[in-house]
Amino acid sequence: MTILLAAEGLGMRFGARVLFEKLDLALGAGAVALVGGNGAGKSTLLSLLAGIEAPQAGRVAVCGHDLASQGRAARASLAYVPDESVAYDFMTGDEFLRMVQALRGCAGPDQELLAGFGIDVYLGLPFRDMSLGTRKKFMLASGLMGGAPVVLMDEPSNGIDAAARAFLVAQIRAHEHTRLILFSTHDQDLVAAVGARVLDLSAPARRD
Numbered sequence: 275m276t277i278l279l280a281a282e283g284l285g286m287r288f289g290a291r292v293l294f295e296k297l298d299l300a301l302g303a304g305a306v307a308l309v310g311g312n313g314a315g316k317s318t319l320l321s322l323l324a325g326i327e328a329p330q331a332g333r334v335a336v337c338g339h340d341l342a343s344q345g346r347a348a349r350a351s352l353a354y355v356p357d358e359s360v361a362y363d364f365m366t367g368d369e370f371l372r373m374v375q376a377l378r379g380c381a382g383p384d385q386e387l388l389a390g391f392g393i394d395v396y397l398g399l400p401f402r403d404m405s406l407g408t409r410k411k412f413m414l415a416s417g418l419m420g421g422a423p424v425v426l427m428d429e430p431s432n433g434i435d436a437a438a439r440a441f442l443v444a445q446i447r448a449h450e451h452t453r454l455i456l457f458s459t460h461d462q463d464l465v466a467a468v469g470a471r472v473l474d475l476s477a478p479a480r481r482d
């Protein structure tokens with residue numbers, strides 16, 4: 275198995291609250307679900323793996339590139355979809371996707387991706403005028419476009435309608451042999467629908 279995402283000795287704590295310590299990961303292509311109760315540390319772990327936050331201990335490598343010392347190469351191989359929209363309110367959907375495309379130096383979404391999430395009709399709409407679900411669909415499309423080998427998604431099924439959810443499942447299934455799709459979720463039906471391997475962050479040692 276080719277390792278696409280590796281973590282070694284990852285540690286993160288907030289005050290006395292230890293989220294994880296000495297956490298090791300070695301993940302190849304496939305769908306992997308990060309589960310655990312509220313506050314278990316799923317979003318924090320995803321942001322460490324995406325290089326949004328630096329870990330207090332340990333290291334992360336994306337496709338063999340160390341996220342701290344070879345950040346540009348590591349980031350070129352990953353896409354991160356946060357739970358909430360990160361677009362400016364005044365940006366249109368199209369402008370947002372073009373911005374992500376420019377930042378990542380990747381290809382934009384194809385028509386199948388836009389139509390599958392039902393956002394092709396909202397490309398000209400500013401984010402301030404979009405529903406929460408529509409914003410989320412743009413975030414998901416931005417992560418799935420461009421073919422990054424590692425895709426990290428925070429609660430991807432939150433707030434989207436049934437058609438978009440079915441498309442998300444199909445997308446994860448379609449890419450599971452070539453890309454790592456690691457997502458946090460409370461949605462057990464999604465985990466089952468994509469046949470994801472489960473990583474449980476709520477081991478007793480990690481509870482409050």
Ligand SMILES: Nc1ncnc2c1ncn2[C@@H]1O[C@H](COP(=O)(O)OP(=O)(O)OP(=O)(O)O)[C@@H](O)[C@H]1O
Nearest residue numbers: 288291293310311312313314315316317318319458
């Ligand atoms: N910057 C921070 N400063 C202090 N505490 C933080 C910070 N970021 C996260 N935490 C705490 O770390 C814990 C884990 O938060 P995180 O959002 O990663 O959990 P989660 O598993 O994603 O939760 P949920 O399922 O509710 O989304 C929480 O107790 C949170 O309050």
